Amino acid sequence: MKIDLSPLYQSDEVLREYEVSFGRDRLNGWKVLDPEPLVLKAVYRKDNRTLEVSGSGRVKLRMPCDRCLKPTEVPVCFSVDTLIRLEDLTDPDGEPVDCVEENTLDTDLLLEPEILTNLPMKVLCREDCKGLCPGCGADLNGGPCGCGYTEAPGRMAEAIRQAFEKAGKN
Numbered sequence: 321m322k323i324d325l326s327p328l329y330q331s332d333e334v335l336r337e338y339e340v341s342f343g344r345d346r347l348n349g350w351k352v353l354d355p356e357p358l359v360l361k362a363v364y365r366k367d368n369r370t371l372e373v374s375g376s377g378r379v380k381l382r383m384p385c386d387r388c389l390k391p392t393e394v395p396v397c398f399s400v401d402t403l404i405r406l407e408d409l410t411d412p413d414g415e416p417v418d419c420v421e422e423n424t425l426d427t428d429l430l431l432e433p434e435i436l437t438n439l440p441m442k443v444l445c446r447e448d449c450k451g452l453c454p455g456c457g458a459d460l461n462g463g464p465c466g467c468g469y470t471e472a473p474g475r476m477a478e479a480i481r482q483a484f485e486k487a488g489k490n
């Protein structure tokens with residue numbers, strides 16, 4: 321979504337609120353599900369030519385479960401609080417800002433990195449997801465697969481324990 325900032329620039333110091341919503345269908349390849357509207361607050365200061373944009377919101381992304389790959393709705397809360405120096409379009413760290421161009425603020429470019437930094441560490445379709453069988457790829461949430469692989473981790477652990485024991489004796 322693009323916001324025309326020119327009315328904001330025509331005053332000495334002005335605060336404006338804009339109701340926006342994340343306008344992309346996909347983020348990083350994941351489907352964006354019904355993004356909720358959020359209010360962005362923009363403060364323009366003429367004396368030092370800065371624009372401060374802040375607000376917080378929530379989107380839902382459809383991401384694969386880390387264990388069984390099932391598409392899972394993941395709510396992501398994010399907030400933004402950015403100061404943009406309009407002279408050279410940089411943030412206070414001197415990093416270039418790409419969401420403002422001339423008199424236009426591209427809210428999707430502004431929000432995208434904020435959403436990405438707030439992704440959960442782990443995506444699970446449910447707390448106790450049993451994942452896929454490493455042997456046959458069956459979804460173990462539907463019950464044991466019967467391919468016999470489930471015992472392998474036990475055997476592996478035993479082999480490692482024995483190897484350590486042996487190494488300790490040498």
Ligand SMILES: [Zn+2]
Nearest residue numbers: 385388445449
């Ligand atoms: Zn799962």
Ligand SMILES: [Zn+2]
Nearest residue numbers: 453456465467
């Ligand atoms: Zn299996």
